[in-house]
Amino acid sequence: PEEAAEPESIGPLFLRPERHPVLRINNLKPFNAETPPEILTESYITPSVFFYKRNHLPVPNIDPATYKLQIEIQAPTNSERGGGVLSLSLDDLKNKFPKHTVTATIQCAGNRRSDMHKAKQVKGLNWGIAAIGNASWSGAKLRDVLLAAGYTLDDSKWAQHVQFEGLDQDVAGTTYGASIPLKKAISEDGDCLLAYEMNGEVLPADHGFPIRVVVPGTVGARNVKWLGKIIVSAEESSSHWQQNDYKGFSPSTDWDTVDYKSAPAIQELPIQSAITVPADGAIVDRSEEEVTIKGYAWSGGGREVVRVDVSIDGGNTWKIAQLKCSDKGADGETTPPPGRAWAWKLWELTVPLPEDTKEMEIVCKAVDSSYNMQPDTILPIWNLRGVLSNAWHKVNVRIQEEE
Amino acid sequence: PEEAAEPESIGPLFLRPERHPVLRINNLKPFNAETPPEILTESYITPSVFFYKRNHLPVPNIDPATYKLQIEIQAPTNSERGGGVLSLSLDDLKNKFPKHTVTATIQCAGNRRSDMHKAKQVKGLNWGIAAIGNASWSGAKLRDVLLAAGYTLDDSKWAQHVQFEGLDQDVAGTTYGASIPLKKAISEDGDCLLAYEMNGEVLPADHGFPIRVVVPGTVGARNVKWLGKIIVSAEESSSHWQQNDYKGFSPSTDWDTVDYKSAPAIQELPIQSAITVPADGAIVDRSEEEVTIKGYAWSGGGREVVRVDVSIDGGNTWKIAQLKCSDKGADGETTPPPGRAWAWKLWELTVPLPEDTKEMEIVCKAVDSSYNMQPDTILPIWNLRGVLSNAWHKVNVRIQEEE
Numbered sequence: 001p002e003e004a005a006e007p008e009s010i011g012p013l014f015l016r017p018e019r020h021p022v023l024r025i026n027n028l029k030p031f032n033a034e035t036p037p038e039i040l041t042e043s044y045i046t047p048s049v050f051f052y053k054r055n056h057l058p059v060p061n062i063d064p065a066t067y068k069l070q071i072e073i074q075a076p077t078n079s080e081r082g083g084g085v086l087s088l089s090l091d092d093l094k095n096k097f098p099k100h101t102v103t104a105t106i107q108c109a110g111n112r113r114s115d116m117h118k119a120k121q122v123k124g125l126n127w128g129i130a131a132i133g134n135a136s137w138s139g140a141k142l143r144d145v146l147l148a149a150g151y152t153l154d155d156s157k158w159a160q161h162v163q164f165e166g167l168d169q170d171v172a173g174t175t176y177g178a179s180i181p182l183k184k185a186i187s188e189d190g191d192c193l194l195a196y197e198m199n200g201e202v203l204p205a206d207h208g209f210p211i212r213v214v215v216p217g218t219v220g221a222r223n224v225k226w227l228g229k230i231i232v233s234a235e236e237s238s239s240h241w242q243q244n245d246y247k248g249f250s251p252s253t254d255w256d257t258v259d260y261k262s263a264p265a266i267q268e269l270p271i272q273s274a275i276t277v278p279a280d281g282a283i284v285d286r287s288e289e290e291v292t293i294k295g296y297a298w299s300g301g302g303r304e305v306v307r308v309d310v311s312i313d314g315g316n317t318w319k320i321a322q323l324k325c326s327d328k329g330a331d332g333e334t335t336p337p338p339g340r341a342w343a344w345k346l347w348e349l350t351v352p353l354p355e356d357t358k359e360m361e362i363v364c365k366a367v368d369s370s371y372n373m374q375p376d377t378i379l380p381i382w383n384l385r386g387v388l389s390n391a392w393h394k395v396n397v398r399i400q401e402e403e
Numbered sequence: 404p405e406e407a408a409e410p411e412s413i414g415p416l417f418l419r420p421e422r423h424p425v426l427r428i429n430n431l432k433p434f435n436a437e438t439p440p441e442i443l444t445e446s447y448i449t450p451s452v453f454f455y456k457r458n459h460l461p462v463p464n465i466d467p468a469t470y471k472l473q474i475e476i477q478a479p480t481n482s483e484r485g486g487g488v489l490s491l492s493l494d495d496l497k498n499k500f501p502k503h504t505v506t507a508t509i510q511c512a513g514n515r516r517s518d519m520h521k522a523k524q525v526k527g528l529n530w531g532i533a534a535i536g537n538a539s540w541s542g543a544k545l546r547d548v549l550l551a552a553g554y555t556l557d558d559s560k561w562a563q564h565v566q567f568e569g570l571d572q573d574v575a576g577t578t579y580g581a582s583i584p585l586k587k588a589i590s591e592d593g594d595c596l597l598a599y600e601m602n603g604e605v606l607p608a609d610h611g612f613p614i615r616v617v618v619p620g621t622v623g624a625r626n627v628k629w630l631g632k633i634i635v636s637a638e639e640s641s642s643h644w645q646q647n648d649y650k651g652f653s654p655s656t657d658w659d660t661v662d663y664k665s666a667p668a669i670q671e672l673p674i675q676s677a678i679t680v681p682a683d684g685a686i687v688d689r690s691e692e693e694v695t696i697k698g699y700a701w702s703g704g705g706r707e708v709v710r711v712d713v714s715i716d717g718g719n720t721w722k723i724a725q726l727k728c729s730d731k732g733a734d735g736e737t738t739p740p741p742g743r744a745w746a747w748k749l750w751e752l753t754v755p756l757p758e759d760t761k762e763m764e765i766v767c768k769a770v771d772s773s774y775n776m777q778p779d780t781i782l783p784i785w786n787l788r789g790v791l792s793n794a795w796h797k798v799n800v801r802i803q804e805e806e
């Protein structure tokens with residue numbers, strides 16, 4: 001299908017991959033687009049062609065035959081340890097390390113920014129509710145590659161962060177960069193991958209071909225695509241995106257008062273959920289007698305979604321939705337190990353149409369295994385960059401009376 | 404001081420320790436009492452005499468000279484592994500294992516239940532905002548003791564939970580019991596202790612003398628006091644408190660429909676904060692010109708509190724409070740390792756009295772390192788047992804005009 005098409009090359013350095021026409025485009029250059037909401041909950045695994053695409057810079061044109069991933073152990077100059085550098089080809093990554101597969105949801109920090117923007121203006125791409133997707137990722141374990149590069153337990157004395165540099169760059173030659181805590185990268189339970197496959201096929205160009213680091217439970221921005229370099233360091237990435245972006249601030253912080261150093265870089269994301277069906281403004285016919293409500297729910301840090309409450313009266317009364325963690329039905333479902341619930345849950349609820357009203361305000365809110373809940377309203381979590389928009393999601397639906 | 408007093412023995416089996424008269428008693432038998440709020444934020448470490456006391460059963464009278472802690476590796480009958488039992492005296496625990504000290508906040512699942520009860524009736528002790536405290540705990544690492552009892556990596560194939568049994572029991576001989584996930588108990592980073600000291604002194608009778616398991620970041624109910632037995636198992640504790648209590652339910656669940664199996668046992672607690680000063684209903688004098696607001700903030704699972712927002716206009720506008728993570732002032736403060744922020748932060752904010760009003764509704768809300776926020780209101784998180792009450796905390800204060 002669409003994926004088989006040859007990506008269009010736009011000069012030797014960049015690619016313009018073919019993109020599915022159904023995607024909702026937020027920006028063309030660089031390409032940023034999301035899934036139509038109703039497609040998002042059609043399958044537990046988001047097909048790669050529909051998976052949201054969030055590119056900070058043009059898609060680099062990388063030759064897999066000559067591609068090298070650099071891994072550097074950047075010991076402090078005053079340490080006795082020498083530096084260490086390992087260079088791996090794509091074949092090395094595929095053949096020298098066991099292949100692992102992890103199903104993980106990735107969400108953009110800006111998912112649902114449009115809800116926040118509606119409440120009060122923010123700066124950023126105007127994402128709807130679908131800058132999130134769930135895929136199966138396969139590749140070498142980041143942990144295995146770090147150990148092969150010479151990382152030892154002794155290094156945990158100074159090593160605090162693992163930095164990632166992309167091969168995508170701006171006109172000045174600045175590459176995309178980010179970092180994650182060392183503990184997440186090196187832990188057996190962290191399940192971080194250097195992925196070369198997405199949903200059982202070669203990683204698409206828009207998703208980081210040939211290698212993307214997948215950091216389950218962690219904001220999309222740290223799942224660096226077109227990965228060129230890994231650095232084990234005492235320091236966080238010094239990149240713009242780590243230091244001066246992708247941070248959460250108080251609603252009282254504005255562009256004149258913002259102090260980037262005062263907030264931690266976003267890593268694990270908070271509990272989130274949204275309604276995909278019906279759409280806001282939809283009309284249902286009274287003769288249908290009932291309405292089926294669908295959506296997704298997910299939490300960062302490997303915390304499992306344990307419940308989704310749905311209201312059709314604006315949050316006055318609630319019903320419990322049915323959760324799905326596969327397409328197989330309840331029998332095929334297994335509970336992930338504690339702290340390693342990387343994948344979302346889809347949910348569904350069918351309710352009779354209320355008799356005493358022509359309007360329904362449908363609301364959803366999710367609960368994770370640490371019993372964190374979503375905030376009720378947006379303004380108290382508003383922040384100038386419009387990230388972390390996880391207040392209750394609401395859609396308004398009208399009931400069309402029979403003639 | 405108070406602690407030096409001999410506990411009063413009430414028969415050979417039970418003790419009635421002397422208790423500080425300032426404690427606010429919620430129940431006498433068993434004894435349940437909390438700290439006066441204004442005392443809670445007077446010191447970063449809560450003195451043991453003021454620390455909330457939550458006893459499910461009478462305080463057992465344990466002779467430290469004959470005390471034994473049993474540790475059992477309960478391999479499934481179909482496994483090749485034999486069973487393993489280790490018995491340790493108090494001297495063994497003190498002398499055969501390195502002593503570790505961890506500063507950890509412990510919070511009752513029912514903290515702030517009274518706020519929830521006010522919104523709609525719940526069943527349980529009517530805790531105010533002070534069923535929480537922060538202490539320094541010293542003892543053997545649970546991990547070290549499990550390894551000494553013969554636990555090996557191989558056992559992780561079947562072992563899922565670590566159960567704790569208290570020596571406190573009801574008239575029918577049923578002992579208090581609870582369990583935690585194995586991963587939390589065995590992980591180097593879990594920092595679970597078999598504590599024999601609280602704040603540098605012998606563990607007081609009300610806090611579990613001679614041994615209490617301290618499970619940092621986890622609800623009080625799993626921090627079992629008067630510990631008699633540890634069982635490594637494939638199963639959760641079968642106790643009432645693990646299976647049919649200390650679980651969170653939907654606001655739509657009532658006593659007729661509750662299905663205990665449908666919700667996970669509470670382990671990590673969600674983000675929490677409360678205002679200790681001024682008290683609800685307090686009156687401040689206009690001539691004072693400003694008001695200092697104080698409180699605490701804490702999150703479970705080792706997630707660090709990164710910000711506290713405070714409003715004096717009911718949540719319309721917010722200011723950022725100053726955080727303290729010691730009594731030493733900013734210079735003496737160090738950041739805990741990621742995922743191991745076990746201790747609360749105290750916070751403070753001084754604001755001018757607003758000129759245009761005689762009433763202030765003061766509100767606080769905290770943010771943790773996963774950017775989880777507190778829910779705005781109580782009714783949508785209401786649950787029949789009144790646990791997990793972590794909506795924004797509010798106090799109303801009146802400004803007394805000058806004559």
Ligand SMILES: [Mo]
Pocket residue numbers: 054107108109110220221
């Ligand atoms: Mo993002």
Ligand SMILES: [Mo]
Pocket residue numbers: 457510511512513623624
């Ligand atoms: Mo509790």
